[in-house]
Amino acid sequence: MxxxxxxxxxxxNRTVTERVGALDESYLGRGRPLGETRLLWEIGPDGVDVRDLRRRLGLDAGYASRLLRSLESERLVVVEPGSPDRRVRRARLTAKGRAERGELDRLSDGLAASLLEPLEQSQRARLVAAMDEVERLMRASLVTITVADPADADARWCIEQYFAELGERFEDGFDPAISIAAPIDELKPPTGLLLVAHLRRQPVGCGALKLRPGRPVELKRMWVSPEVRGLGLGRKLLRELERHAAAAGADTVRLETNRSLTEAIALYRTAGYREVEAFNSEAYAHHWFEKRL
Amino acid sequence: MxxxxxxxxxxxNRTVTERVGALDESYLGRGRPLGETRLLWEIGPDGVDVRDLRRRLGLDAGYASRLLRSLESERLVVVEPGSPDRRVRRARLTAKGRAERGELDRLSDGLAASLLEPLEQSQRARLVAAMDEVERLMRASLVTITVADPADADARWCIEQYFAELGERFEDGFDPAISIAAPIDELKPPTGLLLVAHLRRQPVGCGALKLRPGRPVELKRMWVSPEVRGLGLGRKLLRELERHAAAAGADTVRLETNRSLTEAIALYRTAGYREVEAFNSEAYAHHWFEKRL
DNA sequence: TCCATTGTCTGACTCTAGTCAAAGAGTATC
DNA sequence: GATACTCTTTGACTAGAGTCAGACAATGGA
Known part of the structure; x- marks a missing residue:
């Protein structure tokens, strides 16, 4: 580079941390340690399980407990045993807590506005546009791809989203029963593999391989969440899947797809896949592709 | 908004602090508190007076002293009485300190690269372009304008730069002796006023008024440092000067300028100045402008 | 029923990043 | 030479942010 x-x-980095960091840390305190403020914010309007809260913020159990006690003593939060598991406690905001969170929200807005405030109108527009671009691209670089167990909640959620989208985009809808089955529990070694992409611990995409000894690997369930499209995640997933296929000893990857999935087809073509004769009888497929690794 | x-x-703000902040704080530690690292960095290859160091980082005297002791005990820094004033101590890096600073430099580079690393080539280019834009505009919003004593080092530096630039740009060079004098020490109340613009404590622009009771205010010494041009600082300075002129009771501002200063002329025109007959015999002037406040 | 596991809480501790006041050493000014 | 002032150091203190181990209560299986 x-x-x-x-x-x-x-x-x-220097300018932005100076400008944004300084503002954030000094103004959002509201006389309260920053740790508590973060917690108050993350609890959100609907409450959360303390366990999830801790995990999301990466806090030590003892530390989190103490912060919650402190927020409780300010009457901003109540923590109560959850159901059905009474060990997992649930934190909720009180009315006062919600008011305080609203106040923080307003302050954050003001802070954001104060970044733009010293600029001329046209400069503001340029700054916001450039910020959007930076934010999108940085978001792209925050995406992580990992091998997942198809039984995981995140994995299942992705595949549901995938089916839901096929249902919307295929001309005649989509019924998994008519499609060639790739039973979800086959998508783990040795019969398959499932990758899930996460952005800030939220699942945002998936892709799977069907592995059968001596036969070409089949690529399945490629899906990218609308909120991260256009950031190259599809291509990244594809590359990772090919890497895993090669590692499993395959020399060819195959896939079939529907003509309505135009951006996927474009992706396959530019990634070196060439269209081949139908190699199966998938009801929803119009195109069959193959690539030698 | x-x-x-x-x-x-x-x-x-959220994405950037998450991505940049996290990296910066964790990787640049090198087993040393961040405060010490900052100090090490700011001392720089040539050493600094401890007083300046403190002022630049905004540190408490006691705290700074302790940080320096700690760096000294690691043999990264030596602090010795300065000359001629033996109260003002001077901090210098040792060879080990310089090596360590070099290491930090390399780490920072690596960190910067790691932000780009997960992206495709074309995305990288877009990210860097957007970062440049954000950085420039945020830098613009960090500029502060204050009334300065013309005897200040910063003020004198700006005016020197201004003369130097006139020397370069005027077709026949510039000799202050031939120009109508605006003796520098007149640029303070009640005979005048000098504004200096700073960016991170560095002077980056100036502008002055000559005030004479019952006569139009004269605008002088408008200069913007090349590194912040195109960010609207000239217009901002002009507005501030007009504000001060009005506050001093003036209803008209006048100025003369040389034809080679095209962007200044454009600025005056769009700011509502109209060209008038020559109202003085300034040797270097080709245009005279006036604005009623 | 017993027992390992999980989630939470508490007390005791650490480290970083400061602040504040007092005092010493040098310098400038009368 | 006295005195005021500046720069620096030192000691004593604080708050925030977090770690770690032990205790305890629910839960899930064997």
Missing amino acids: DTETVASVRRF | DTETVASVRRF
Whole structure:
């Protein structure tokens, strides 16, 4: 990576942390330690299980407990045994807590506005546009791809979303019963493999392989959540899947797809897949592709 | 400011602090508290007076002293009485300190690169371009304008830069002796006023008024440092000067300028100045402008 | 029923990043 | 030479943010 590029990034980091960091830390305190504020914020209007809260913020159990006690003593939060498991406690905001959270929300808005405030109208528009671009691209680089157990909640959620989208986009809807089955529990070694992409612990995409010894690997269940489309996640997933296929000893990857999935088809073509004769009788397929690894 | 704009800024803040902040704080530690690292960095290859160091980082005297002791005990820094004033101590890096600082530099580079690393080539280019834009505009919003004593080092530096630039840009060079004098020490109340713009405590621009009771205010010494041009600082300075002129009771502002200063002329025109007959015999002037406040 | 596991709470501790006041050493000014 | 002032150091203190181990209560299986 060339020096000028790195220098740009370093300049950016410096200016932005100076400007954004300083504001955030000083103004959002509201006389309360920042840790408590973060907690108050994350509890959200509907309450959360303390366990999830801890996991989401990466807090030590003891520390989290103490922070909650402190928020409780300010009457901003109540913590009560959850159901059905009474060990997992649930934190909820009180009316006062919700009011305080609303106040924080307003403050954050004000803070954001104060970043733009010293600028001319046209400069503001340019800044916001550039911020959107930076944010999108950084978000893209925060996506992680991991091998998942198809029984995981996140994995199942992705596959549900995938089916739901097929139902919307296929001309005649989509009924999994008519499609060639790739039973979900086969998508783990040794018969298959499932990758799930996460962004900030939220699942945002998936892709799977069907592995059968001596036969080409089949690519299945490629899905990218609408909120992260256009960031190259599809291509990244595809590359990862191919890597796993090669590692499993395959020399060919195959897939079939429906003509309505135009961006997927474009992706396959630019990734080196070439269209081949139908190699199965999938009811919903119009195109069959193959790539030698 | 509309909701979508504010939401964009908030999204940006969140993603960027998560991505940049986390990296910065964890990786740049090198087993040393961050405060010490900052100090090490700021001392720089040539050493600094402890007093300046403290002022630059905004540190408490006691705290700074302790940090320096700690760096000294690691043999990264030596602090010795300065000359000529032996109260003002001077901090210098040892060879080990310079090596360590170099290491930090390399780490920062790596960190910057790691932000780009997960992206495709074309996405990288877009990210860097957007970062440059954000950085420039945020830098613009960090500029502060204050009334300065013309005897201040920063003020004198700006005016020197201004003369130097005139020397370069005027077709026949510039000799202050031939120009109508605006003796520098007149640029303070009640005979005048000098504004200096700072960016991170560095002077980056200036502008002055000559005030004479019962006569139009004269605008002088408008200069913007090349590194912040194109960010609207000139217009901002001009507005501030007009504000001060009005506050001093003036109803008219006048100025003369050289034809080679095209962007300044454009600025005056769009700011409501209209060209008038020559009202003085300034040797270097080709245009005279006036604005009623 | 017993027992390992999970989730939470508490007390005791650490480290970082400060602040504040007093005092010493040097310098400037009368 | 006395005195005021500046720069720095030192000691004593604080708050925030977090770690770690032990205790205890629910839960899930064998």
